[in-house]
Amino acid sequence: MIAVRGLDKWFGGIHAVREVSLDIGRNTITGLIGPNGAGKSTLFNVIAGLFAPTGGTVHLDGEDVTGLPPHTLFRRGLLRTFQLAQEFHSLPVRENLMMVPPHQPGENLFNAWFRPGAVAAHEAELRDKADEVLEFLTLSHLANERAENLSGGQKKLLELGRTMMVDAKIVFLDEVGAGVNRTLLGTIAEVIQRLQAERGYTFCVIEHDMDFIARLCDPVIVMAEGAVLAQGTSDEIMANEHVIEAYLGTGSKHARPKQAGEGAARPGSPS
Template sequence: MIEIERVSRAFGGLQAVREVSFTVATGSITGLIGPNGAGKSTLFNIIAGSIPPDSGAIRLQGEDITGLPTHRLFHKGLVRTFQIPHEFSRMTVRENLMLVPAAQRGENLLKSWLSWWKVVREDREILRRADDVLAFLEIDHVRDELAGNLSGGQKKLLDLGRTMMTDARAVLLDEPGAGVNRTLLGKLAEAIERLNRERGYTFCVIEHDMDLIARLCDPVMVMANGELIAEGDMASLRQNPQVREAYLGTGSSGQTGTGT
């Protein structure tokens, strides 16, 4: 689905990412872990189109998307979430979802005047779709709540729901577990698993919660000092001396702090 080939990026004299290559296979939930400063967020931003690489290539289903801006990648089916959710706080949860679909007729003044019946029909379909998403994520009980009043975990579920309002083929999840209580974290993990299993979503996940990574992700990519140092399933990576030294630490429980 996503191919990262020898991608590098420097900021002044700091080499944040150095010739990183790996593939996010179609239908997989691929993890990306590493210590603070490993280059994970920089790589994510490159894949998502927020910053261009200095060298290397990114391909989405064989198409070269290197350096394309975020809004163009959105239309190609590559979307992302953020460590800190970016909801419209003074709009309801349902309204936050209904904003997402692109090129709505109601956004065009002329079409609103001349084809109002089509606008109404489209709005009804978007409303139905938003309610389906809320039911899927089991947050339909807060549909009319202002998004700014949600808990951290509910905001993460809303963020995931917004990806479901697109024609996403691949989703980049940036620390979905950050700031989420254990109960809602389980619900979030279950939603990701169901989207992958039932609807064929492909995910690439940055996360510091090793239990969540172990539950969701196979394979897992490990970065340190801007380089890819290992890949595999979490069971094998926990026993990898290079990974233990760089990230997990000998005798670590596998839980680390936040930050990238």
């Protein structure tokens, strides 16, 4: 689904992404892990069009999409969520979902004035679809709740729901488990697995919780200092000496000095 070749990103004198080449297979859940500052989110942002690459290419479903802006990639089925949920906080949950599909007839002034029936019919279709999504996510009881009142985990589920309102080909999830309690994290994992199995979604997941990664992801890709360090199953990755060194900062050429307050992660449980 995604083919990245020689992707580079510089910010002034900082080489944030270093000639990364990787593939994300269709209908897979690929994990992307690495120490803080490894370049994971920057790689996501370059692939998703938030940053233009300094070099290299990105292909989506066989088509060169290098440097295309996020709204164009969104229409081609590439969606990205963020570590901090980006909900419309003052709108009810259902309306957050109904806002997602592009080119709605009600956005056109002519339609709003002269084709109110068509606008109303489309709104009814969107409402029905949003209610189906909320039922899938077990959030129906919160349909009329303002999004700002949801818990962190519920907001992450809402973001997954927004991807279901359009024809997503691949979804990039950035630390979907951040700030989420274990019960809701299990629900999120189940939703991701169902979307893959039942709806053919492809996912790429940045996450520090290795239990979550091990449950969901195959393969797992490890980054360090902006480059790909290793790739394999979760068991292979947790047994990889270079990966352990990169996390512990014990001398790997890919390791970087730990920053103040960062701490060291245990092998198999990165932080």
